[in-house]
Amino acid sequence: MRHVYPFSAIVGQDEMKLAILIAAVEPAIGGVLVLGDRGTGKSTAVRGLANLLPSMTAVLGCTYHCDPASGALCADCVRRKADLAGKRLKTVQLPVPVIDLPLGASEDRVVGALDLERALSQGIKVFEPGLLARAHRGFLYIDEVNLLDDHLVDLLIDVAASGENVVEREGLSVRHPARFVLVGSGNPEEGELRPQLLDRFGLSVEVRTPNEIAQRVEVVKRRDAFERDPDAFTATWAKADAKVQRQIQKGRERLAGMTVPDAVLTRAAQLCQAVGSDGLRGELTLMRAARALAALQGDAVVDDGHLKRVAPSALRHRLRRNPLDDTGSSERIERAVADLWGS
Numbered sequence: 001m002r003h004v005y006p007f008s009a010i011v012g013q014d015e016m017k018l019a020i021l022i023a024a025v026e027p028a029i030g031g032v033l034v035l036g037d038r039g040t041g042k043s044t045a046v047r048g049l050a051n052l053l054p055s056m057t058a059v060l061g062c063t064y065h066c067d068p069a070s071g072a073l074c075a076d077c078v079r080r081k082a083d084l085a086g087k088r089l090k091t092v093q094l095p096v097p098v099i100d101l102p103l104g105a106s107e108d109r110v111v112g113a114l115d116l117e118r119a120l121s122q123g124i125k126v127f128e129p130g131l132l133a134r135a136h137r138g139f140l141y142i143d144e145v146n147l148l149d150d151h152l153v154d155l156l157i158d159v160a161a162s163g164e165n166v167v168e169r170e171g172l173s174v175r176h177p178a179r180f181v182l183v184g185s186g187n188p189e190e191g192e193l194r195p196q197l198l199d200r201f202g203l204s205v206e207v208r209t210p211n212e213i214a215q216r217v218e219v220v221k222r223r224d225a226f227e228r229d230p231d232a233f234t235a236t237w238a239k240a241d242a243k244v245q246r247q248i249q250k251g252r253e254r255l256a257g258m259t260v261p262d263a264v265l266t267r268a269a270q271l272c273q274a275v276g277s278d279g280l281r282g283e284l285t286l287m288r289a290a291r292a293l294a295a296l297q298g299d300a301v302v303d304d305g306h307l308k309r310v311a312p313s314a315l316r317h318r319l320r321r322n323p324l325d326d327t328g329s330s331e332r333i334e335r336a337v338a339d340l341w342g343s
Helices: 014-025 042-049 075-083 107-111 116-122 131-135 150-162 213-228 230-255 262-275 281-297 304-315 329-341
Strands: 032-036 056-059 091-094 098-100 112-114 127-129 139-143 164-169 172-177 181-186 203-207
Touching: 014 032, 014 042, 014 181, 014 203, 014 230, 014 281, 014 304, 032 042, 042 098, 042 139, 042 181, 098 131, 107 112, 107 131, 107 150, 112 164, 112 172, 131 139, 150 164, 203 304, 213 230, 230 281, 262 281, 262 304, 262 329, 281 304, 304 329
Parallel strands: 032 181, 032 203, 098 139, 139 181
Antiparallel strands: 056 091, 112 127, 164 172
16 A cells, blocks of 8 residues: 655745635635645645645446536436436545656546547547546646646647537547646746646745755654554544645635625735736636635634735746836735735
8 A cells, every 4th residue: 555645744935835825715716736845744734735625526347437417427427327317326435646747647647538449430530638628627746837738738729718628530529627726846947837727726935945954853753654664654644634635624614604805805915916927817816816815714704814925826836027126026925915905
């Protein structure tokens, strides 16, 4: 059995962990981008998330694990529903998928492949689902996302925008729902992310190598303990991980009833205007992230405190570069927050 390092055992990196939890509560946030030094727990945090996610209800036997309560069903589920003449589709509880997309993956492996030989010789349309199908209703993780081939970036942008994957080969066409939370990580020193893909991420997080000696020692001790006896280490942190899982589940339940006062929306718009955020995605992401944070914490109403906490991760990748100001994006946001709130 392959063990995954427990999410709760990660030392520090609070902004990264919070962003991932917010995305787990509110998938509409648009994904999480984690940029920073090598060996800072980026991949570890994403893979640890898989053990925290509550199970999901899916149509029994569906290749794409469609949500029976959703209107966005695949063609097979639509036919099954019609055949049942008003009866409910059979369902099953499944773990939420967290799928890795390797940098060297072929287009067919990502989007899926049509068997043209059988289609031409037997008249049967056979489709082999790809990684996008497996990631539907879950998370698609790309390590070193800034090094991803351009043609795959274009594919991801299209699917992320439409929520649907379309495969066309030699006059044959297959389409299926493909809605997932995109999570990317990378080292910015190895190359920049294309602006079109960068804009698709709801939250952007910066991670750094810890500066405190005590924290560095604790990271090494925990990693060594995990590698020596993964069963015992995982068992030690099982209770903490279970607590986070319950927090995610309760956050999702509260989310529908969360309200965002007009005063908070006004603050969000003022902040985006102050930092020069492009478009209106900044306001939308701020609202969704603040609402998800409030739900995660069990608060009844979204307030300025939630807004201030998520502002850096929601806006730092949306700022225009100012040639007259060499201040980093995080510092510019913090400065704008201080000016706006007077603190």
